[in-house]
Amino acid sequence: MELSHFRFDYFDSYPWSLYPLAVATVIAAVALGTVAVMRWRSKDPARLAPLACGCLAGSGALTCLLANLGFWSAKYVGQNAVAHFNPPDAMVLLQAVEAEATAILQAGLLAGAIPLVAAVAIFARAVNRRRSAAVELAT
């Protein structure tokens, strides 16, 4: 069996290893969209900071965990799939599976990093606001 056919068959037969990545991306996008709309519509966005930070941090962490789940699932189904191949072919196919699984992990981690970075930005802004308030109070 050719490598390209194997890769096509692999994701055709086991699409569930890609589901966690799809779910992760949707969660990250929904969290970012919700926080953006909440802050845009709110008259006092500073009051929303704790909720926005929690929402983004939680969805970022969940996305990263799901990306890892996708990675290990892809490895699991790949290792199952190559178990019946000739050993020399199995070696090559296993490397192809590893490459695909790593691509899933990278895409998921990227999707998780965006809300996490947004959460850190909101947190840094809250620190800055508190510092300015303290300086104002002192003067």
Next chain:
Amino acid sequence: MDLLVTTLAVGGSMTYPILILGVLGAVAALAGTAGIIKSERLRNYALALALGLLALGALQLLLAAASRVYTAHEIGAAIEHVNPSDQITLRSAGWSRATNLMIVTLLAAALPFSIGTALFGWAFTRRLAR
């Protein structure tokens, strides 16, 4: 469900502590979040609960990683005297079984870890905003 049954059958000794921690983490995450939403007094303990949940999730992942290292050693020892041409197939089958536990751990750690991170961000930013 099949995954859980297979993991219980072949996951090894680390399966039970990981699953017990997973159940504890899920209960603590859900009960803690409900308590924090309902009670004003409990909100003062949100940061402690968040750190506890994060520690619980991290401990589960640590146990799964330790189990994987141990499994690598076990697989190596088991196939040491096998015909070299069969070793790749057997190692692949062994790793496939071992990966079961990692998948179950990630599922079990998802709730305490993500709720812990969310509570941590919320509680810390709230403390700063006050």
